[in-house]
Amino acid sequence: MKSRLRIALLLPVALLLGAGKAPMLVPDVSQREIVIQYSFTGAELLLFGAIVYPDGRPPDERADIVVVLKGPDQSIVMREKQKVAGIWVNADSARFRSAPSFYAMASSRPIDKIVDDRTAAIFELGVDKLQLSPASLNASADIERFQKGLVDLRRRNGLFVERQGNVEITDGVLYRARLPLSARVIVGDYTAETFLVQDGRVVAAAVRDITIRKSGFERSIAQAAQNWSFFYGLVAIAMAVGMGWAAGAIAKRL
DSSP: OHHHHHHHHHHHHHHHTTTTOOOEEEEEESOSEEEEOTTOOOEEEEEEEEEEOTTSSOOSSOEEEEEEEEOOEEEEEEEEEEEETTEEEEEEEEEEEEEESOEEEEESSOHHHHSOHHHHHHTTOSGGGOOOOBOSOOOHHHHHHHHHHHHHHHHHTTSEEEEETOOEEETTTEEEEEEEEOTTOOSEEEEEEEEEEETTEEEEEEEEEEEEEEOHHHHHHHHHHHHSHHHHHHHHHHHHHHHHHHHHHHHHHO
């Protein structure tokens, strides 16, 4: 919903720059629903579509495509550890109101060759342009340090991905790109955003929804944890105690 609202608010401004001549995007994705099972090791999504021009012909100037796959926003606390007397303890921390749980982007050329920094920041084209909404009152230098730490952590976990220059455009009309989906993704509603850029301006945009859900035993466990958290906690404690007792009994016999 956040992605749709941002595009709905910003795109009319871009379209006014070329009123009456604005092209349209007809995007799609290879999978609208992804089911996570115990054997899920990740996936690769194909984002593809067509550019529809008013007169049916691509313009002489080059058009670029940027696709963004984004997961549900999360509130997250980043903590910094320090070694005190040989023990690692929590030190400074920073909280972010909304950080995407997953972000992957592909573009037909490097982003800095397509749009300026302002446009990239408005449409969040690139990991370094994400609006993470810090809630802490730390100094700006501290916030920047924690932001870099968050981005680095999610890059290493495969949750923040950039593939600049990976979008293929055929005959100036058809486009396609592949983006990886990490095995660490959470369930929820995802969005696949497509942006058409001409002469440094976003002139068209479209969104497709993707749902990621669990099935089978994993789904039952997740629902139990969410809907009956108290009883779920009791069962988890009982199982832990039972397994500990069983391990102790086996150890004594050995």
